[in-house]
Amino acid sequence: MPVLEIADVGEPVLREQARELSVQELESPEIQRFIDDLVETMHHAKGAGLAANQVFRPVQVCAIEVKNNPRYPYKPNIPLTILINPVLTPVADETFQNFEGCLSVPGLRGVVPRWASIRVQALDRHGSTIDHVVKGITAGTYQHEVDHLEGKLFLDRVEDTHTLCTWETFRRHYEGEFRERVKSIVERFGS
Numbered sequence: 001m002p003v004l005e006i007a008d009v010g011e012p013v014l015r016e017q018a019r020e021l022s023v024q025e026l027e028s029p030e031i032q033r034f035i036d037d038l039v040e041t042m043h044h045a046k047g048a049g050l051a052a053n054q055v056f057r058p059v060q061v062c063a064i065e066v067k068n069n070p071r072y073p074y075k076p077n078i079p080l081t082i083l084i085n086p087v088l089t090p091v092a093d094e095t096f097q098n099f100e101g102c103l104s105v106p107g108l109r110g111v112v113p114r115w116a117s118i119r120v121q122a123l124d125r126h127g128s129t130i131d132h133v134v135k136g137i138t139a140g141t142y143q144h145e146v147d148h149l150e151g152k153l154f155l156d157r158v159e160d161t162h163t164l165c166t167w168e169t170f171r172r173h174y175e176g177e178f179r180e181r182v183k184s185i186v187e188r189f190g191s
Contacts, residue, residue, distance in 0.1 A: 001033075001040040004055040009105045009153060016058040018051070018149040020085045023127050031061075035082055035125050039063045046071045047103045048078075048141050051148030054104050060085045062145040066138075071101075074175075074182045076191045078138055083130065086122035086146050090115040091133055096185055098140040099178045100154040101167065109170045111163035112154050114140040116189055136189030137182055 007014050025031055034057065042050035042063050048071070051062040065080040066072060094116040101109040118139045122130045134142055144154060158164060165174065 001036050003044045004037055004041040006041065006045060006050075006054055006103050007056055009155070011056070011104075013053055013056050013058055014104055014148070014153060015151045016053060017151050018053055018058040018060045020060050023123075026084055026123065026125070026127055031059075032125070035061060035063070039065075039080065039082075045103050048072050048075060049145040050103065051145050053148045053151070060149050062086070062149060064141055064145055066141065074179045075137055075141070076186055078141060078191075081130075082125040083120070083142075083146070084123040084125065084127075086120060086130075086142075086149070088115075088143060088146050089119040089121070091117040091119055096136070096140070097181070098137070099163075099170065099174065100140070100144055101170075102144070102154050104148075105153060105155060107166050108155075109165055109167060110154065110158040111160065112140075112144075112157040113159060114143050116185075118142060134191065136185045136191045138191040139189075 038050055048066045048069055049064040052059045062083050064078055066075045066078040095113045096116050097111050098114045099109055100112050117135045119133050124130055
C-alpha cells in the first residue's frame with residue numbers, strides 16, 4: 001500500500017466539495033484499494049484522521065482512528081472508522097473549545113468551537129449503515145474530518161486568531177491547560 005501525498009493549505013482540492021460515492025463505486029477494487037492507502041497514509045503521518053480531499057481525491061471518504069497517537073496523547077482512543085458519504089447532525093446546542101491541528105496545515109494549531117454531541121450517519125467501507133451518536137473530543141475529531149469533505153479547514157472555524165500558534169508554542173504554553181480541559185470534557189461526555 002503506497003503512502004499518498006498530503007495536500008498542504010492553499011491546494012485547490014482542499015476547498016472542493018467532495019462528491020458522494022455510489023454503492024457500486026464503493027464496492028469497486030479501486031475504491032477499496034484507495035481506502036487502504038488512505039488508512040496507511042493516516043498511520044504514516046500519525047494523524048487522528050484523514051479525508052480523501054487531503055490526498056487529492058475529492059470523494060466523500062474519510063478515515064478516523066486514535067490509538068495511543070503520539071501527536072495527540074490526550075485524545076481518547078477511537079477504533080478505525082471509515083465514513084462514506086457522512087452526514088453529521090448536532091444532537092444538542094452545547095459546544096466546547098477544541099485546540100486543533102491538521103496534516104494539511106503543518107505546524108499550526110488553533111482553537112475551534114465544536115458541537116459536544118453529534119449524530120453520525122454514513123456508510124462504512126462495506127456499504128453497511130452507520131448511525132450512532134459520538135460525544136466530546138471524539139465528536140470534534142469527526143467534525144474536523146467531515147469538514148474536509150465540505151471543503152473547509154479548521155482555520156475557517158477559528159473564531160479568535162490570537163489562539164493560532166505553532167505546535168512547539170502549543171506544547172510550551174497551552175498543552176498543559178488543554179489536557180486539563182480534555183479531562184473535564186471526557187469526564188462530562190465520556191469521550
